[in-house]
Amino acid sequence: MQILKNIFQVGGDLNGVTFDQPGALWNDGNSYVIKTEQGLIMVDCGCGNTIDQIFDNMRYWHLSPDDIKVCLLTHAHYDHAGGGHILKEKGVKFIAIGETADAVSTGDERCCGYLYHKIFTPFTVDQTISDGEKINVLGIEFTIMHLPGHSMGCTAYSFVWEGKHIVFSGDVIGTLLGGDFGWSGSIDFNKTIYTQSLGKFAKVDMDIMLPGHGLIYFHKPRRRVEEAFNSALMLWR
8 A cells, every 4th residue: 555655665564464374363473665766665564474465465556576675674574574585586675784794694593583483584675774874775864773672673764755754663562452562472572671761762853654564653652652662661660
């Protein structure tokens, strides 16, 4: 579905954009595509089993999967990065923070394949990034926010589109359908560090927040982050 002009959600099972298997509503994280004059940027790529559905959704909007040039990863969990090896075979370049790059290169428990009873197929990240860095991707400047806690590689990508401040937040924020926080079962989940990340993120003013699962926040998303930060302070200190 089109979110803004030339920004699309093309995957995500919680709100029915893709579908992995019966009874599983968290198997496929949200995947997004930005259309630029230089090609397509993807943000997260789903679990892999739904890649054909993602490609079909793209084609509906006249977006060719062959035009995907770069994929930004928010973190290494299977539901967000499991399809990475498929895109790598198509020549897609991957960008991720160092912790995520290391995890997907080994496919170890940080990728959480065990949660889905699946095997994570490792792949390599082409460009590693760091907190606060500004990178130019196909003509768009992204500011990197490292927000660990849900996993130690959790990363948000901030940019301006048609005068609006947009943030791809991954699983730093829980969906409205499932609580304030991302899943707490990851092997590198850390309450103290997560609380610090939420405090940092709560200072960011933005117009639209595009999360890792479920509903998009079109109205005052900073309030949602502040609520999650408040919950963390009450529950985890």
